[in-house]
Amino acid sequence: MDTNFPDLRQFGGAEAFLRVCKPRVVLEMFTSKWTALVMGALLDGPRRFSELRRALDGITQKMLSQTLRTLERDGLVTRTVFPTVPPRVDYELTALGRSATGILEAIGAWAGEHADAVIAARTTYDARAAEPPRPVT
């Protein structure tokens, strides 16, 4: 099989390549701890800040706020402020955001089939690493 792995020297090394690699940009959208969970909580429709805070029982205000702002910046979520008192702010997935949840579903599907194998492999590896050193014979 030949999958045309690129010659990274064209880009000035792997480091430079990663900065312009679009799949990597997307990967980093989901790497932060709360991103996937917040998007999941928005799947059912618009939610206000305090509803999300309750749904994500245990998340700090700072992290929820920060995660939502990142999602908004990436165009995955809209933020709507109602000029009432007390203030009310609604968050909702955009079309782009809903399409991005497809990735999370793909990950969930793979996880359903293979996560146990990964966890088992870790257990085996860790047990082997904890064994006493083998005699040299």
Added chain:
Amino acid sequence: MDTNFPDLRQFGGAEAFLRVCKPRVVLEMFTSKWTALVMGALLDGPRRFSELRRALDGITQKMLSQTLRTLERDGLVTRTVFPTVPPRVDYELTALGRSATGILEAIGAWAGEHADAVIAARTTYDARAAEPPRPVT
């Protein structure tokens, strides 16, 4: 739409939920900087350490070594030592590892369609954030 977002209090809060959530386990397999690139470099078949080091032009020995060990621990890559001198070590994707690259392909496909929209959204957001504050009227 109702997507049955779970009541996280059942798990003792979101923090505890994330620790047992299988999709999250899978997500974290790819969060480290070099994982996806190393797996990509192994798609064409077995490679030895120095070949990978060259293919990933600019990666440090430490990060390549660390990434490969993590992949091996997760059961995605096998490590084969040939007892020759000088030593030779081959790395190869397992069946599990090859199936996991499907996730990376899904991300790549979405990126091909939507990464530009994300990048554009960021640009717009950043420009707006840099504007002078609006008068209160």
Added chain:
DNA sequence: CCGGATCCACTTAGATACTG
């Protein structure tokens, strides 16, 4: 109610030097 600002602990990654 919705956040911003600050401080701190922990993790991650790079540089460098050394070993079987």
Added chain:
DNA sequence: CAGTATCTAAGTGGATCCGG
């Protein structure tokens, strides 16, 4: 050739306090 060990810099997340 194929790593490991150590040190340091940078980023990420949590706790807490303050403001509109």
